[in-house]
Amino acid sequence: MIEQPLPDTDAWIAFFAQTDLPVLRNSIHELERLRENADTVNGRVLAGVILHDPLLTLKVLAYIETHRRARQTTDITTIDRAIMMIGITPFFRDFQNLSVAEDQLNDHLPALLGLLKSITRARRAAHWARDWAILRRDVDVDEITLATLLHDVAELLMWLFAPKLALQVRNAQLAQPNERSATLQEEIYGVPLYRLKLALTEAWRLPELLAQLLDHRQAENPRVRNVKLAVDLARHSADGWNDPALPDDFTAIRDLLRVDQETLVRRLDVDESTAQNLLAMAAAGEPFVPPPA
Numbered sequence: 592m593i594e595q596p597l598p599d600t601d602a603w604i605a606f607f608a609q610t611d612l613p614v615l616r617n618s619i620h621e622l623e624r625l626r627e628n629a630d631t632v633n634g635r636v637l638a639g640v641i642l643h644d645p646l647l648t649l650k651v652l653a654y655i656e657t658h659r660r661a662r663q664t665t666d667i668t669t670i671d672r673a674i675m676m677i678g679i680t681p682f683f684r685d686f687q688n689l690s691v692a693e694d695q696l697n698d699h700l701p702a703l704l705g706l707l708k709s710i711t712r713a714r715r716a717a718h719w720a721r722d723w724a725i726l727r728r729d730v731d732v733d734e735i736t737l738a739t740l741l742h743d744v745a746e747l748l749m750w751l752f753a754p755k756l757a758l759q760v761r762n763a764q765l766a767q768p769n770e771r772s773a774t775l776q777e778e779i780y781g782v783p784l785y786r787l788k789l790a791l792t793e794a795w796r797l798p799e800l801l802a803q804l805l806d807h808r809q810a811e812n813p814r815v816r817n818v819k820l821a822v823d824l825a826r827h828s829a830d831g832w833n834d835p836a837l838p839d840d841f842t843a844i845r846d847l848l849r850v851d852q853e854t855l856v857r858r859l860d861v862d863e864s865t866a867q868n869l870l871a872m873a874a875a876g877e878p879f880v881p882p883p884a
Contacts, residue, residue, distance in 0.1 A: 593753040596781035613690035614647040634674040666798035669733035702754030712825045720821035738804035745784040
């Protein structure tokens with residue numbers, strides 16, 4: 592565990608290079624269940640288990656890169672393709688005795704809650720991003736889904752390996768809501784997570800396309816905006832639908848998808864009461880303030 596900020600991005604990269612990335616306990620249980628019937632498991636079912644866990648997803652992509660054949664020149668940009676390349680039987684052979692994320696943070700329960708909340712947010716963002724990519728008729732919906740799921744990978748790694756620092760960042764963000772997150776991250780980690788994320792994609796040789804989709808500097812690209820807006824909406828709605836940034840989120844999403852507010856809200860899979868509140872919020876141009884309990 593890292594308890595003090597490392598001096599620079601390279602130091603963080605070197606540290607993560609020697610770590611054993613754990614996965615969620617439920618992922619291990621699901622893999623064991625599928626392993627019992629490995630002869631009948633298809634790639635789509637296995638991919639569904641992997642994509643429910645951004646940590647396992649990252650582990651699979653790292654495995655692909657370290658086992659890349661010399662003649663392989665095309666990047667693997669989806670988990671379905673990764674499984675096709677690995678093969679079902681070799682996958683179950685090589686993905687055994689995995690470390691458990693919950694066990695690693697057993698003595699850091701607040702950080703474990705932070706990790707699980709971040710993973711839930713990543714799943715939610717990936718779900719929305721996938722739906723919007725379908726609506727946009729994107730060239731490859733699975734690539735958008737994967738990039739969105741991994742968007743906050745640097746944050747997940749900090750919860751896992753620098754839990755005390757991650758809690759400091761979270762508390763600083765709560766205490767200073769008007770301060771830029773990147774500024775607080777640089778003060779506490781020694782590097783903003785956005786810069787660390789891009790450095791990790793390069794150091795781990797993740798597919799170039801995924802690196803592009805994770806790079807907000809390419810925001811003119813509709814695919815990059817698809818990812819970013821889903822991540823923003825998931826973050827701003829994580830604690831309810833009363834964040835002041837939500838009206839701007841909705842405006843940007845409507846512009847990307849070319850839909851009206853009602854169409855957008857109906858595709859968010861929220862309950863009817865929340866849907867009506869969001870429609871009212873948009874009409875007023877203000878964030879929804881829930882009624883007192």
